[in-house]
Amino acid sequence: AGLKWSELEPTKGKFAWSEIEDKFKLAYWVGRKIKIIFRFIMDYPGVANHMDIPQWLYQEINGDGTWYGGGFSPNYKNPVLISNHQRVINAIAQRYGNNPGLAFIQLGSIGHWGEFHTVYLKASDTGYMPSISISNQYVSHYLSAFANKKLLMRRPFQIAKDNNMGLYNDMFGDKAETERHIRYFNNGYANPGNWGFAEGTYPAMPDFWKYGPSAGEFGGPVSQFLSDIAISQTMWLAQESHTSFLGPRCPADPAQGSAPQKNIDALHNILGYRFVLRTTSTQQNIQPGSMVPVSMVWNNKGSAPFYFKWPLELSLADSTGRIVRRITTNDDIRTWLPGTTTINNTVAIPNNLSEGTYTLCVAIIDPETGNPGIDIAITGKRSDGRYSIGNIIVKS
Numbered sequence: 001a002g003l004k005w006s007e008l009e010p011t012k013g014k015f016a017w018s019e020i021e022d023k024f025k026l027a028y029w030v031g032r033k034i035k036i037i038f039r040f041i042m043d044y045p046g047v048a049n050h051m052d053i054p055q056w057l058y059q060e061i062n063g064d065g066t067w068y069g070g071g072f073s074p075n076y077k078n079p080v081l082i083s084n085h086q087r088v089i090n091a092i093a094q095r096y097g098n099n100p101g102l103a104f105i106q107l108g109s110i111g112h113w114g115e116f117h118t119v120y121l122k123a124s125d126t127g128y129m130p131s132i133s134i135s136n137q138y139v140s141h142y143l144s145a146f147a148n149k150k151l152l153m154r155r156p157f158q159i160a161k162d163n164n165m166g167l168y169n170d171m172f173g174d175k176a177e178t179e180r181h182i183r184y185f186n187n188g189y190a191n192p193g194n195w196g197f198a199e200g201t202y203p204a205m206p207d208f209w210k211y212g213p214s215a216g217e218f219g220g221p222v223s224q225f226l227s228d229i230a231i232s233q234t235m236w237l238a239q240e241s242h243t244s245f246l247g248p249r250c251p252a253d254p255a256q257g258s259a260p261q262k263n264i265d266a267l268h269n270i271l272g273y274r275f276v277l278r279t280t281s282t283q284q285n286i287q288p289g290s291m292v293p294v295s296m297v298w299n300n301k302g303s304a305p306f307y308f309k310w311p312l313e314l315s316l317a318d319s320t321g322r323i324v325r326r327i328t329t330n331d332d333i334r335t336w337l338p339g340t341t342t343i344n345n346t347v348a349i350p351n352n353l354s355e356g357t358y359t360l361c362v363a364i365i366d367p368e369t370g371n372p373g374i375d376i377a378i379t380g381k382r383s384d385g386r387y388s389i390g391n392i393i394v395k396s
Contacts, residue, residue, distance in 0.1 A: 001038040002114070002248065004052045005088065012056045015091060033373070035103035037245070040092065041114040045070030057084060066127030068120050073127030076110055077134055085109060086141045093145035100368045104150045104213055106168050109138050111196070115170055116154040119196035132157065132200045150212050150307055155197065156185045156205040166212030167205065171219030172246060178237045209242035209304050210337065217249040223260070226251060231263040235270055242304045244272035274302035275336065276377045280389045282360065287396060289351040294360070298341045301377065306333050310364050310373060314347055315386060317359040324358070325350060333364060355395050361386040
């Protein structure tokens with residue numbers, strides 16, 4: 001969801017929350033447990049002579065900025081703009097900061113499309129990309145307001161590295177641009193001011209994806225990146241950049257089941273996490289009151305970890321399918337990087353548990369609902385979202 005300031009606060013201090021939420025169908029998506037990512041925008045290139053900051057703000061800064069062919073770029077050094085930016089980010093955080101439906105925040109605010117560059121402007125223009133010290137002031141507003149949300153930046157700034165942020169690449173799929181993005185976060189780079197990005201040295205962040213998401217959107221018409229000829233390269237770029245999600249430019253237009261579907265599915269299967277339970281071993285015959293060891297080997301076949309501390313649950317179901325025993329393990333699924341992870345747990349069997357055969361189940365629980373919240377890439381899914389992974393016989 002791209003939140004344009006002109007739409008969000010058309011009158012100073014009066015926020016169009018309901019209009020924004022209707023525009024992005026917020027209730028529809030949250031009601032289906034679909035997470036939202038937003039980016040706050042002050043300059044979205046498009047039709048000439050339009051602004052994406054409110055008219056009242058334009059007047060308060062006395063028109064400080066640059067009009068160009070696609071819109072208006074404000075002077076990001078203007079102290080009135082900076083002060084109002086902090087106020088509006090705090091307002092957004094007050095409304096959505098504790099909402100579990102808001103998954104991540106892409107730091108926008110500065111530059112065309114909120115991408116931290118002003119490629120359409122000259123360095124002498126007042127609306128040109130500010131220095132890193134100025135842009136850090138805008139970033140600090142997000143850090144203060146959204147202390148409990150994962151943040152993503154467009155480039156590997158030092159402030160992003162210091163705060164374990166994610167990164168996003170709005171030219172994903174374009175081979176040259178995506179390889180450049182990968183090279184930048186792996187090795188760092190010095191930018192003399194090219195492409196409208198701030199002049200300065202950007203640090204290496206090779207492990208950023210272990211702590212914050214890697215994301216972006218396709219850098220052109222999506223169909224060119226999903227063809228049978230291109231899909232292998234697209235998937236390779238997704239793996240190398242450890243990409244978790246793409247949008248708003250993503251495979252939303254092709255009808256489900258149409259020709260590109262198999263390639264969309266293949267790409268989707270490697271984006272983010274993909275947990276496969278490879279093996280489970282336990283003691284099959286047990287007595288009431290005993291401790292049952294359970295060892296599991298998990299394989300994350302995706303390209304990134306899961307970024308929320310959702311608990312892993314083991315449970316026992318009786319012959320009717322009713323859950324009669326649940327335990328939450330101490331495992332942190334955020335540490336399950338691509339590859340295999342072995343975990344060992346024990347399940348305490350109650351003294352009063354009736355004799356019989358029980359089904360051992362596993363699930364990853366969504367703390368918001370208390371119910372299973374992640375699909376595991378194995379068979380055996382029950383109607384309650386848990387997965388049957390074996391039987392245990394309880395006998396005195």
